[in-house]
Structures are given as C-alpha cells and as structure tokens.
C-alpha cells in the first residue's frame with residue numbers, strides 16, 4: 001500500500017497510508033500525526049497544518065494557490081517549499097511523499 | 107505617497123504624539139460645538155422580549171444588553187434557523203447584515219477581497235479623531251506589512267522564552283488569593299493576570315500594569331462603537347496618556363539598549379532590533395496603533411476566557427469532575443473554553459462589490475457582522491453546541507479567533523496563558539465555587555463579565 005511520510009521537528013519518521021482523494025492534512029489528523037492542528041478543517045484559512053515539502057518532492061507537488069500563498073506569507077517560519085497540507089490533494093503518484101513538520105504551528 | 111499623506115507624515119514625525127491626540131480632541135470638540143452635532147441619548151437598558159414575540163425584521167442583535175440578559179442564545183438560534191443571513195435596516199448603528207451560521211461566517215472571513223475589514227471591525231464608528239491605525243482593520247498589503255513587523259513577539263518561539271515568567275506571575279497571584287471566603291474572581295484573577303501578561307509583552311513598568319487594562323477598556327468601550335459605557339472625553343484623555351507612556355517606554359528602552367543592556371523578548375526590543383521598524387516611533391499613528399492593538403486585542407479576550415472557564419465548569423459540574431480526574435485534558439479544555447465563551451462576539455466587514463451570500467443579495471458597501479458567538483453555537487457544526495464539553499473532539503475549530511488573514515495573532519499566547527492558569531489552579535485548589543451571579547459587561551462586541559464572586563477550597567495536602 002502506498003504511504004506518505006512525515007518527519008517531525010525532532011527528526012522522528014511517521015508513516016501513514018496514502019488515501020487517494022484525501023488531503024495530506026486529513027491523513028495526518030486521521031493518523032494522529034503530532035504537530036498538525038488543522039483548526040479550520042481544510043479551508044486554507046488558519047495556517048495550522050503547515051509542512052515543508054522535502055526537496056526530493058519539491059517539483060512534484062502543485063504550486064500553492066492564491067489564498068494558500070497569502071496564509072503562508074504570514075508565517076515567519078515559511079520556507080521555499082512550504083505548503084498548507086490541507087491543500088495537497090493525494091493521488092497515486094504521490095506515493096512516498098515526504099514532508100517535514102515545523103517546530104510550531106501558528 | 108500623495109501630498110496629503112506626505113504632510114501627515116511630516117506632521118506625525120515632528121509633533122509629539124500626545125499633542126497630536128490632544129489637538130484632534132480639541133478639534134472634534136470645537137467641530138461639535140460649531141455644527142451643533144448632538145449625540146444620541148445613551149443606551150438605556152430595557153427588558154428584551156422573548157424572541158417568539160418579535161417579528162423577524164425587528165430582530166436587532168446590536169442591542170448591547172443581549173448578552174447581559176441572556177437573550178442572545180434564543181435570538182441567534184432563531185436567526186440561524188429562519189434567516190441565517192439577516193438584514194436589520196434601522197439599528198442605532200445603521201443598517202447591517204447578521205451572518206449567524208458557522209459555514210457562512212467562514213466563507214466571509216476567508217474572502218478578504220469581497221469583504222473588507224476597513225475602516226472598522228466594530229459595528230459602529232469609534233469617536234471621530236480616534237482612528238489610530240490598527241492592522242486588524244486594514245486590508246492587504248498594508249495589513250500584511252504591519253502584522254509581519256510585530257507578530258514575532260507572540261510567535262511560539264518567543265513564547266517559549268516568556269513561559270517561565272508568565273508561570274511565575276500566575277503562581278504569585280494564585281498563592282495570594284483568599285481561601286474559604288468569597289472574592290471577585292474578575293478583579294483578583296482575570297484582570298490581574300491579564301495586566302501582568304500585557305506588561306510582560308511590552309516590558310511595561312510592572313507597578314503601573316493596571317493602566318494597560320484601563321486604557322484598553324476605554325478604547326473598546328465606546329458607546330458609538332459597541333454600545334459600551336466609556337465617556338468620549340475620558341477616552342481622549344486616556345489615549346493621550348497612553349501615547350505619552352508608550353513614547354516614553356520606547357525612548358527609555360532605546361537608552362537602556364544603548365547603555366549596553368541586552369535586548370529583551372518584549373515588543374519594543376523587537377521593533378527596535380528590526381531594520382524596517384527601528385524608527386517606528388517617528389510614525390506615531392502606526393506606532394500607537396500597533397501597540398494599542400496588542401493590548402486591546404489581548405485584554406478583554408483573555409480576561410473573559412479566564413472568567414468564562416470558571417463559570418462553565420460550575421454550570422457543568424460533571425466536566426469539572428472529569429477535569430480533576432484527568433488534568434491532561436487541560437489543553438483541549440482551553441479551546442473549549444474559548445469556544446464556549448467567545449470573548450469577542452463578532453468582527454464586522456464591508457462588501458467591496460455586489461455579491462450573494464447563502465441566497466441573499468448583498469450590495470457593495472453593505473455592512474456585515476460575522477457573529478462568532480452564534481457560529482460557535484451552530485448545531486450544524488458542533489454537537490450539543492450549548493454544552494461545555496472539555497474533551498469535545500472538534501473544539502479547536504471554534505470561530506473565536508476568526509479565520510483567514512486576520513486570524514488572531516495572539517492565539518498561542520492566549521492558549522498558553524489559560525493552560526498555565528488551569529495547571530496551577532488544579533495543583534492548588536479542590537474547588538472553585540461560584541457563589542453568586544456574574545455581572546455582564548454592557549456591549550454588543552465584548553462578551554464578558556465585570557464581576558464573578560467565587561470561593562476557593564484548598565487542596566488537602568497529599
């Protein structure tokens with residue numbers, strides 16, 4: 001079965017099953033991945049599901065849309081490959097996707 | 107910058123801040139005398155009829171006694187069911203739409219292009235001349251620039267540095283509370299702790315911390331803005347004193363840093379260390395706006411969450427028992443307290459273009475009020491919405507901090523302050539018993555308390 005990988009701020013790897021059609025945030029919540037809040041439930045309206053996509057995967061995820069980009073800009077920990085994980089829709093070709101969790105969610 | 111802006115900027119940079127405020131006040135008073143503008147009579151409290159005796163079109167949620175009289179729950183319930191996007195044409199604050207369902211509120215809050223936060227986020231208009239620049243009431247790009255300049259002070263990284271000091275100050279307050287005799291929780295705990303928290307944020311002279319509370323209460327309590335009870339002359343005097351105090355604070359901090367003192371984790375140190383804000387004091391309205399926003403934003407909200415938690419646990423004793431048996435529920439309970447209380451009842455927006463919201467046609471220029479207090483009790487989103495359930499699974503999705511670009515900047519600080527308070531309370535006391543009725547604030551904006559009598563029972567030594 002395809003999986004996605006979260007690397008916590010302390011460097012711990014957490015693997016979760018990839019569910020096609022779900023968002024990465026949803027998968028994180030359903031698998032109790034620590035460090036993802038997802039307060040607004042997937043509307044790109046709170047910024048509390050911030051992840052940094054691993055360099056290896058940088059080109060393979062979509063680019064953030066406007067609303068997401070604006071929320072990311074308000075985050076002081078924003079990095080080049082930052083995304084709101086609620087806006088990453090999972091599909092087959094993202095099997096093995098690896099993202100890093102920031103120290104804090106704002 | 108156009109010419110007017112340039113003139114304003116020059117004046118701002120050269121005339122001391124408090125003189126500018128004083129000038130504005132005199133100007134407004136003179137104008138009122140010349141034009142004979144008579145202020146409407148202040149709000150008088152009258153009993154609000156039961157909602158089923160009122161026509162739908164007559165429902166006016168801007169009545170500042172709705173919360174005090176406990177009528178807000180049935181009124182909002184009716185609006186959510188019968189007119190979720192509801193127009194009130196004749197309120198004291200002018201015509202406005204009430205948005206009362208969770209999903210509709212989220213739609214409006216997210217869409218800052220269609221729904222502008224300018225010029226004010228309260229339903230009325232603050233006293234003329236007092237429109238200091240706060241980014242909570244600005245749209246991008248100005249909003250983003252100003253928020254980015256100050257948000258570091260309440261970012262989780264900085265909070266880690268402040269946590270020890272906040273806890274120490276909480277312990278000190280709790281260790282000095284009377285036990286086994288009634289006292290006013292609001293004054294002794296909620297206001298006191300909030301004052302300490304704000305003083306910590308600004309590194310404000312500690313003995314004078316209550317001034318911060320006094321100034322923010324004044325600013326939020328204007329009758330024209332929220333149906334509150336602050337007197338306009340007193341507001342002006344307060345803002346003038348605050349301007350002077352904050353300017354002094356800035357210069358004193360700069361002098362101490364120049365003399366070799368290590369910069370702290372407070373807001374002023376942070377602003378002075380940053381290239382784009384190190385001269386902020388020369389842009390007084392922006393400087394004052396940002397500092398005011400921080401204290402006003404953190405004041406009523408945190409205070410009333412501290413009081414609301416005690417009240418909620420007394421109204422739902424099973425939850426209190428659950429909490430005592432399992433203090434690890436505190437972080438989740440903090441979110442539930444903030445949902446249940448909803449310290450700020452709403453934020454207001456103005457439509458920037460014609461649009462349709464849940465079937466209602468909204469015209470460009472119309473005022474909309476997003477009633478968080480209602481959305482947080484919407485059974486379409488929350489199970490048993492009026493119950494206080496400390497381990498509610500979706501408590502974090504509450505609307506109390508807003509959503510979108512303006513989402514509360516101090517949310518993590520507020521959560522931290524409340525978490526520490528409850529950790530230290532449970533460590534010391536067996537019971538926090540409410541022994542009388544709470545008194546509610548007069549406002550359509552602040553959902554809060556001016557007093558709550560409680561009695562503490564100390565925990566048996568184990």
Ligand code: HEM
Pocket residue numbers: 215241242243253260307399400401403404405407408411444448449450452453506507508509510511512513514515516517519520
């Ligand atoms: C339980 C406590 C608190 C509640 C319920 C609360 C509520 C809110 C709400 C509803 C907004 C507007 C959201 C929107 O328009 O979508 C807001 C914004 C803001 N709050 Fe809070 N607040 C709390 C604590 C604090 C604290 C402790 C601080 C600072 C020390 C603070 C500072 C701010 C600031 C600066 C903004 C403006 C953000 C912006 O416009 O980007 N708040 N808050």
